Amino acid sequence: MPQVTVFTKNNCVQCKMTKKYLDQMGVAFEEINVEEQPEYLAQIKEQGFKQTPVVQIEGQDAFSGFQPAVLKQLTA
DSSP states (O other): OOOEEEEEOTTOHHHHHHHHHHHHHTOOOEEEETTTSTHHHHHHHHTTOOSSOEEEETTSOOEESOOHHHHHGGGO
């Protein structure tokens, strides 16, 4: 299974939905809260992202927002 990293913020509805969806599918992921670890905020902004969650899946392009169709491919 590829490594999954989810960059989140506090009080972010799409972040919560993404994490819940991954949990329900049994996909392990690393969560990085950019409010608690602001050094990562610059990193995702450099990649052109303006909103959380930003999801990085090993071997794929990162994306932002809650995208269940993309996440579902992890268990395909």
